[in-house]
Every structure is written in structure tokens, then in C-alpha cells.
Amino acid sequence: MTEPVELSVLSAGKGFAGRAFSAIYATAVTVSGGVGGREEASGRARSRDGLLDLGLRMPAESGGGGQGCRPEQLLAAGFAACFHGALSLVARQAALDPGPIAVEATVSLGRVVQDGGNRLRVDLVVRWPGTAREVAAPLLRKADSVCPYTRMTRDGAPATVTLAR
Numbered sequence: 550m551t552e553p554v555e556l557s558v559l560s561a562g563k564g565f566a567g568r569a570f571s572a573i574y575a576t577a578v579t580v581s582g583g584v585g586g587r588e589e590a591s592g593r594a595r596s597r598d599g600l601l602d603l604g605l606r607m608p609a610e611s612g613g614g615g616q617g618c619r620p621e622q623l624l625a626a627g628f629a630a631c632f633h634g635a636l637s638l639v640a641r642q643a644a645l646d647p648g649p650i651a652v653e654a655t656v657s658l659g660r661v662v663q664d665g666g667n668r669l670r671v672d673l674v675v676r677w678p679g680t681a682r683e684v685a686a687p688l689l690r691k692a693d694s695v696c697p698y699t700r701m702t703r704d705g706a707p708a709t710v711t712l713a714r
Contacts, residue, residue, distance in 0.1 A: 580605065594623070621656040621669070628671055628698045629654035635696035636675065639688050651676040671702060 578601060583592025595602045606617030629652045637647035657670045677685050693699045 591617070594618075621658055624669070624671075625654040625656040628656065628673070631698040632673055632675075632692060632696045635699075636688065636692040639691045639695070643688060645680065645684070645688075649676075649678045649680075671698075673699075 577597045578594055579597075580594045581592055583605065591605050591607060593603070594605055604617035605619065606614055608619055632654070633650060633652040636650055636652065640647040640650065653674045653676075655672045655674075657672075658667055659670065660666070661668045675685075675689060
């Protein structure tokens with residue numbers, strides 16, 4: 550982003566009727582260093598607050614050493630965590646225990662036949678032991694409608710690319 554994001558006083562669990570977009574959280578991660586071969590990320594990813602600090606490497610399946618995380622793994626972790634949070638929220642609103650919920654996100658990177666570029670695909674699998682399918686299914690649909698990550702894949706997300714001076 551070219552301008553700092555101004556945070557609002559909202560929370561994710563409360564309603565809002567205001568501007569089209571009002572940030573309630575923002576973070577920044579910088580990836581630097583390393584040698585990227587064959588369009589692969591390498592180097593180190595560090596968050597501004599220092600809580601995230603890890604190496605990135607090409608996976609063994611692509612000819613790399615595999616001693617580091619992949620961007621797809623980071624996206625899968627974020628996607629699973631976000632959907633888990635959304636489903637936990639709607640479960641609590643329905644007076645159900647979200648404790649047993651587990652969300653697995655699989656992120657696949659593949660080629661697009663039409664233009665030879667790459668595209669991502671995300672598949673989520675939810676396990677909710679002890680909750681009947683007819684109870685869980687409508688809550689999964691509701692979580693899908695409120696989860697920012699599933700909304701991003703469905704609606705698109707604004708993105709800017711700026712060269713720093």
C-alpha cells in the first residue's frame with residue numbers, strides 16, 4: 550500500500566454500517582535476501598513486530614533443498630486460521646462449542662493453460678466431531694460468507710504494487 554492503513558475501532562465480531570472498507574487490523578511482512586531460481590521465493594520473511602521470522606526455500610519437489618517454508622504454506626496457514634476463526638465465531642453465536650473444530654487448508658500452485666501463468670487453488674476440509682452434518686453445514690456456509698479469506702477468493706481483493714523511492 551502506498552499510504553499507511555488507518556485502523557478503526559471496530560472488532561471482527563460486531564456489525565458495522567460505514568465506509569466501504571474500514572481496517573480493523575494491519576500487518577506487514579518483508580521478504581528479503583536469498584537467491585530465487587525458477588520464480589521461486591527464497592530468503593527470509595520477517596514481520597514488522599518480529600513475531601514471524603522464518604526462512605523461505607524452494608521445495609524438494611521443484612529441485613530445491615526444501616529446508617524452509619513456501620509462500621503456499623504461509624497462505625494455507627493463514628487461510629485455515631481465518632476460516633477457523635470465522636467458523637468459531639458463528640458456532641459461538643449458535644451456542645455451540647467451537648473447541649473441536651479443525652480446518653485443513655490445501656493450497657495448490659499450478660499452471661494456467663490459457664496464458665502459461667500460475668494460479669492458486671485453495672481447498673478447505675473442516676472436521677467438527679460431535680456436531681451433526683445438518684447442524685454444521687449451514688454454519689459452514691455462514692462462515693464462508695463472513696471469512697475475509699474466502700471472500701477474497703470469491704470477490705477479489707484490492708492490491709497495489711508500488712516501487713519505493
